[in-house]
Amino acid sequence: MSVVELPFEEVAERGTSEPALIVDVDGFEGPLDLLLELARRQKVDLARISILALAEQYIVFIEEARRLRLELAADYLVMAAWLAYLKSRLLLPEKPKGDEPSASDLASALTLRLQRLEAIRAAARRLSDLDQLGRDVFARGAPEPMSVVARPTWDATLYDLLDAYARQRQKAANARVTLRKRFVWSLVEAREALERLVGSAQDWTALDEYLIAYVAAPGMQATVRASALSATLEMVREGVLDLRQDGAFAPLWIRRRAGLGQSDSGEGGVA
């Protein structure tokens, strides 16, 4: 499609992305636009415009363009053909023909279309004349964005709560029961027992006999013996006890060291 320079050229405004097939001859956007421009030249109100005259002008314009061998979009030619038809209908006496619209109906429909186009053009101009944001008026240049703060909302049901409570109380209660089984006789316990023991034993006493008498559960003999021996050795080192064994694997004898009181005044002296 060639872009044609004709005398009444307007500034052609086309969006860059618009395909060239949109006819832009002389800056007109389509036949209706051209018709409107021609109508304006009649310098009368569109409502009182002579469609006949307008059709003639249009046809002349198109013929001129074709004489210049300008390529015109089909739209323009279709409009020219239709206007030629309308012109003949307007010139010839009207024959009533069923429900086909009369020539004057067609003419007024065209007038209406031109009025609409003109009206929307005026509206577009007024719209464009409004203060536009970023063109005439400006919004805050450095808006302060909302920051999103995550606030945890804690969720728990009464069921969760009761379940957690019952579960751990039950667990703890069971754990406490098993604790009482006392698998291990600690050194501290052994020492306390021995202190009680030697407190009453002034003469040599067989440790094992005491221990067996002391410990009820047979399963605990090993731990009792080990802890007792350790505690005994510790007390011997401190000079509280004497310890004697007559042979390997023979019974262990313990005796409160002479010169010590019955109470805990163990530091009293070493014999």
Added chain:
Amino acid sequence: MSANVERFDRHDEAAEAFVQALRIAEALLFASREPVSEAAIAERLPKGAEVAAVLDRLQHLYAGRGVNLRRVAQGWMFRTASDLSYLLARELAEPKKLSRAALETLAIIAYHQPVTRAEIEDIRGVATSRGTLDLLLETGWVRLRGRRRTPGRPVTYGTTPAFLAHFGLEGIDDLPGLDELKGAGFFEGRLPSGFSVPVPSDAPGLRDDEDPLEEDLFFLREPDVDEPLTDSDQ
């Protein structure tokens, strides 16, 4: 005597609360570059503060200033006074201008919405290039609304709140010259495609003659049904 004092104190407190409400609304509106809805402002105001009174007062306070409070698109926003355009445009204006075709199409969409492409073309008397509608959709001022319940189920176009904000309109009823157009019978016409509804509407809901857009949102645009002009035209 003491009653008087108390009343005075109460009055003082009310005045203070109002000033604080003003400050809050001011801060919220200043912070945003988009219109802020009255509801959003009301939500942040101290209890008992009347948002309408606060906004009214703020608008008044800023009336003669370099920055004005305007009601747009069902919300409020601060914007520079229009008489200062000549100063600010130099530095701040984005050199983006709509082509005449785009502006006309936008106007048709604004005044005739919901409107189909065929109806736009009928008014302009020329095919609308894909680029023009794409450009308008890209500005964020135009949106796809739904599909007209007519053969071919063409997509209907309408404007967005961003359109109102851009042109400083409170609502679509504020479009300039709307009354004149109504008076001139612009919306009642006998256009073949039938503009049956007398006034434009950008309401979020669909009209009776509109269906929602399909679920297959892969096609955000109207399919290219009417592209055939290309070759035959040469």
Added chain:
Amino acid sequence: MSANVERFDRHDEAAEAFVQALRIAEALLFASREPVSEAAIAERLPKGAEVAAVLDRLQHLYAGRGVNLRRVAQGWMFRTASDLSYLLARELAEPKKLSRAALETLAIIAYHQPVTRAEIEDIRGVATSRGTLDLLLETGWVRLRGRRRTPGRPVTYGTTPAFLAHFGLEGIDDLPGLDELKGAGFFEGRLPSGFSVPVPSDAPGLRDDEDPLEEDLFFLREPDVDEPLTDSDQ
């Protein structure tokens, strides 16, 4: 607030020029993306307007407002008043589940209140991390009640009205007792004899064995008594 326009009849023109300068500076500062230098403002002002006076006046005008004019490194800019910055933070509720440990601790506090940390640990059989108690305090369901009148004066914990509200309890004695818990199947199998569930009390007053918390509320949390002794203690 509205007294931004001062009129001096003698210097009507000068006053008007000053107001216009204020408006221009205001609009420039409002619409600019970055802080505006004094020089850039001065350039836009009407001839004869003193930029320093204009900015000083503007700063003054906005001093008590929701938006303040601030001097920053590169120039001047409007910022939300710092006491209103909370407006610009949108709180997003993020539902979170309490950890098992937290839930257990909360349950013990609920049933055994007033209860110390050592007692909680005794019941649970494991040490309670500081984090767990902090978290519970943060939920607003647990509060510090007072100090137990025992060596070390440990803090006692209890529940709050918010706790009742969240769990839909009318009062703390709505918490089911042992029989109800058994009946509802929370306890299974045999329980040691003498096993009991206490009757909790969240009464606001202190118990006989509780002292009030210290006045020095800087320590809202129980101090870390079980940390290694410092030098001064030697």
